[in-house]
Amino acid sequence: MKETFGEYIHKLRSDNGLTLTKLAAALDIDQSTLSKIENGKRNVPEEILPKLSAFFNLDLKKLEHEYLSERIAELIYPQEETKSLLEAAEEKAKYIRTIKTQQGTIKF
Template identity: 70%
Template structure:
């Protein structure tokens, strides 16, 4: 299944709510031209805007973050021929990092 870009997603949210570029840009505390570039895929949305976007459209922040980070990953791997292998390897490395950090997180420095 093909997913839209994050900018296209924001555009769909904005037009679905009958908001102008100016009104949404003001709600997100960014320039109207910046929002236009985000919607047209010419600029990435800053991560710090996600909470404002979630509040404006009453969205689950965790779901919005999934869309945001999956787009960042897709931007890195889409030009590569073996993108499925890269995703699989990245997933294994992420799991390794989680396990490693979890083990390190159990150290009690207060009693050391």
């Protein structure tokens, strides 16, 4: 998805003929909050992802992936060399994952 997460939610809502009020109620958020999300004036709260997934019968893992990729994109978009930045972040994530895994291992 190249659009923002808010634009994607707006498209889902529009394509399904839903009002802001109806979708906001299904997601358990205020109508004004949903409007701000759709217009890019507010970030998507992570806790609505499972509700969004269930309401539109979407794959939750894919939604989480899109959500996280947007958060990362928001952090790095001002940088010129995003590819090298993402490669460095991937290496760091692998390293952190090994540390966290080792910390959880009990040795006898």
